[in-house]
Amino acid sequence: MEKGMRKLNLQGESSNWQSPTRRQRCEPVSYSEETILSKVEEIMDDVQDKLPDQDNKLHQFLKKKIKDLEIDKRELVGVFGRTGAGKSTLINTVIGEKNLLPSGSVSACTSFMIKVEANMQKQYEAEIEFITEEEWKDELWSLLNFLGDDADQEDDQEDDEDYHDTVDKLSALYGEEWRDKSPENLMENKYFEEVPEFLHSEKKRLTCKSAEELSAKLVKYTRSESSDGEGKEVKKWYWPLVKCVTVRVPNNDLLQHVTLVDLPGNGDRNKSRDKMWKGVVGSCSTVWIVTEINRAAAEREAWDILKSTCSFIGNGGECQHIHFICTKSDVTGVWDDRSADAVRARILQDNKKAKEEVNQEFRKLKEVKKHFSDECFKVFTVSSKEFLKEQHLTPEETEIPKLQEFLQELNDCHSETLNYVSGAHGILSLIQGARSRAGADRNTDVCRELEEKMEQELKKVRQPMQTYDTFERCLTEGVEKSKSSWERLLKSVLYPPRMKGSAFHRILKCVVQKSGTHKPKNKKLINLNMKLTSCLTDSIDEEFKKTFPNEATCEPFNGIINSFSLETERLMRERQEYKDVELQLIFLKTEEEKMKTKLNKTIRKQKKTIYKSLMETIEENMKEGYEKAAEIRGRHSLKNMRSTIENHVRDSKDIMFQRAKNVMLEQLENLMAQILWELKNTMQESIELSLNTDGDSIPDVSDELQMVKNYRDKLKENSIEAPPLMSADPPVPATHS
Secondary structure, rough: OOOOEEEEEEOOOOOEEOOOOOOOOOOOOEHHHHHHHHHHHHHHHHHHHHHOOOOHHHHHHHHHHHHHHOOOOOEEEEOOOOOOOOHHHHHHHHOOOOOOOOOOOOOOOOOOOOEEEEEEOEEEEEEEEEEOOHHHHHHHHHHHHHHOHHHHHHHHHHOOOEEEEEEEHHHHHHHHHHHHHHOOOHHHHHHHOOOHHHHOOOOOOEEEOHHHHHHHHHHHHEOOOOOOOOOOOEEEEOOOEEEEEEEEEOHHHHOOEEEEOOOOOOOOOOOOHHHHHHHHHHHHEEEEEEEEEEOOOOOOOHHHHHHHHHHHHHOOOOOOOOEEEEEOOOOOOOOOOOHHHHHHHHHHHHHHHHHHHHHHHHHHHHHHHHOOOHHEEEEEOOOHHHHHHHHOOOOOOHHHHHHHHHHHHHHHHHHHHHHHHHHHHHHHHHHHHHHHHOOOOHHHHHHHHHHHHHHHHHHHHHHHHHHHHHHHHHHHHHHHHHHHHHHHHHHHHHHOOOOOHHHHHHHHHHHHHHHOEOOOOOOOOHHHHHHHHHEEEEEEEEHHHHHHOOOOOOOOOHHHHOOOOOHHHHHEEEOHHHHEEEHHHHHHHHHHHHHHHHHHHHHHHHHHHHHHHHHHHHHHHHHHHHHHHHHHOOOOHHHHHHHHHHHHHHHHHHHHHHHHHHHHHHHHHHHHHHHHHHHHHHHHHHHHHHHOOOOOOOOOOOHHHHHHHHHHHHHHHHHHOOOOOOOOOOOOOOOOO
């Protein structure tokens, strides 16, 4: 099988098949999945146009089923790492676009995400989404407040990275003018003349013929001013206003079903950016954590990223793979006076050692291991420089091809095209089956048998879904532990060791202004809500992971959804009296599979909401306390902020933790009820309308049915079972130095 755009040679019985417009079909030809999808979509559009506009239940049902066929899922690969770790260079190298994302001496801005995906057009495009004018006004007020609150602590400002970060943000957009202007003055339109899209709440679109041209145009929206003069012609830098940048690359097979997302850390001051961050991170099926190799195992920031995001990507997300990527693997301990073979051997030996040390470090992370097994974690030692120049290492030894292979496998394992074509085949089977039996007797026997089978299957589904009692018991323990541990949990955040009160004052001010979450520059994320929720999440993490696993090989609720079956294939095989409704039974089989796929997507989405509800309820209950603390000014303000938060938790602890438990249990109960309702009602409607509805006025779609069947069969034939998405590391050659 070819990698990338898989080619499918379609050989069908209907060699004289004609399209819905009855033009002569060409000789069998090899098609890509993209082409097949396009052709089947065209067929289904034409079939929908053929269906009569009558107030007929079957006609309306068919039109709805065609409309519900959709392709919208892309695999998200989130890329984390501090500025300078080599994220942009890594992305550029892996996707084969050397000059796409700016890298090097121009300082990156890390407050928003950059998505990189395929473009259907033959050009390079960028779409820039801004925060709203109202959001910038609120953020501006917060930034100026932050700087103005601590005028009496100017001696500490010189060493305060958060202070410098805030100044840099304001200076990027306003130069020095912000220093003597009010927030109202700084919202005047003259400051945004170059970005009218911001004022009109629109997206800015850039289109270029080359990656270099697009990269140059993006600089003012994605980078900060460089100390060595790069980007000198830019007068203003608009990154403080940016929410998200989507870059689209033409003709790139690796991005066919995959989007790479360069992610900032969380804890953003802007609520809409923070909400988008949580949504994207929770949807990543893979996370790349990028760090330089020389101190990979000891790199504090890389491990802090993993620890602070594990609940968002694990039980609160759908991540299946964590790749710890050590960049610049060509420079570890290499001396110029060695032979090429000796240099190569030393690099490979150092890379092997780095992998061992990183794996050892991962095994120590108890809080991460609650969400992920060792099998989910893999270490890569990569060199973009060696991959491009091949001075000492072969391309394979740089491990860039391994990452490319992984992305290709994500594309190849992507089943959305097959799901669409299978669904189309089922609908066409129903149309043709209904036409062939127009005016025939109703199929009461087969209907009754299917409905009885459905009730039996629903009983099987109900039993393993009785997880409510287990979660209720776990959460009750979590509530009691939270009520007895809240003082210790708060103290670990409000009284950090080895930090002066004056330095922590500004940090805590940011925490309460941002509803309990703040990421100080070059320091660990502070998330007071997560800390207060920790006893609750600890109590259910193991059971939650077992009930809602992220691994592709495991299924929610112990696989009971996928075991649901009306056994239509058995009926077709064993019951000759049902031969004349075979096409309808084919439809019911595809409808059953489509329903189970839809339910598994619903579960994957809802389980994230259920898990996050614990922390969201705590945050909601802490809101009043944060607001009171944020208003505190003057002498002893640090002491007063601390006591305000402590008093708020003390007064609300008996209600707050219990409410978090109740909200989660209610959402869990609602999900289980929704699953049963969807299964019963969808399949009941499909049985009734496919077998007991008059098929008069239904068009002949025999040709379309045969062609789509050929497409479906070839897609199935060429699809591969999801393999372990990376092979074992090759042996490292012996060192002869």
